[in-house]
Amino acid sequence: MRQSIYIIMDNYPVARDVYRLRLDGPTDALTHAGQFANIRIDGMYLRRPFSIVDWDSGGFVILYKIVGEGTRKLSNIPIGRTLDVMLGLGNGFDMTVSRAPLLIGGGVGVPPLYALAKRFAVNNITPTALLGFASKYDIILADELRGLGCKVIVTLETDGQRVTDRLDEAAADRDFYYACGPEGMLRAVKRQCPLPGQLSLETRMACGVGLCRGCTRETLAGGKRICVDGPVFNKEALAW
Numbered sequence: 437m438r439q440s441i442y443i444i445m446d447n448y449p450v451a452r453d454v455y456r457l458r459l460d461g462p463t464d465a466l467t468h469a470g471q472f473a474n475i476r477i478d479g480m481y482l483r484r485p486f487s488i489v490d491w492d493s494g495g496f497v498i499l500y501k502i503v504g505e506g507t508r509k510l511s512n513i514p515i516g517r518t519l520d521v522m523l524g525l526g527n528g529f530d531m532t533v534s535r536a537p538l539l540i541g542g543g544v545g546v547p548p549l550y551a552l553a554k555r556f557a558v559n560n561i562t563p564t565a566l567l568g569f570a571s572k573y574d575i576i577l578a579d580e581l582r583g584l585g586c587k588v589i590v591t592l593e594t595d596g597q598r599v600t601d602r603l604d605e606a607a608a609d610r611d612f613y614y615a616c617g618p619e620g621m622l623r624a625v626k627r628q629c630p631l632p633g634q635l636s637l638e639t640r641m642a643c644g645v646g647l648c649r650g651c652t653r654e655t656l657a658g659g660k661r662i663c664v665d666g667p668v669f670n671k672e673a674l675a676w
Contacts, residue, residue: 437645438465439522444515445495452573453502454544455511459519460495468528469551470616470636470668473498474644476520480506483522485641485663487548487616489577496523499547499576525644526667529634531555534612537563539586540599540625542617543574548636549616550577557584565589566606568599568621600624607631626671633671637662 442461450456474483486498539549553563564587571594591597613633622635642650646664655673
């Protein structure tokens, strides 16, 4: 984990209420897709956790949705300002267990899966991506995933579809799945998909480093803190 000051290089909308933020600064603490950043926003008591879309040696990118006062304030911070960031938090996805991965994302759960797909592509492994959104105005990263060579299946609630409606099709030639999104979607995927898999859980966090235990969730091995024991868990570990 690294705590440092990062410079805002981009902060602009990419979909309905969804913004792309690039922060320049050290990224040596990032080792796996699926890790997250905890960002301090002026005027807010608690930091806000955000998954990482992508990173390079000079900085990293997040996509965030305006859902409250904190993210609304973040959307109004101009380029050139700085943010206090704790980076490289949590564990990440295990890429060694799959040669034919299926990525399953819902809404703003898609961003860490793009980071994963990009790193699979470096190893000449092409995932299939099954993405679910509320409407066409909420689609993010579908074109970018296609640009990596991924087969991308998009479902929209406005069309009466959810990711589980296309799950059998998407999983047909896959050997492992990686999923991130709303808990209801994750529970449904875990029930329906017979493949082994890993799920990244989303939750509110207070400290982000395991001290407060406020994000503890029950697993088959007892209570686990999502911020340090997760956010990625093997499907077999979850008490659902």
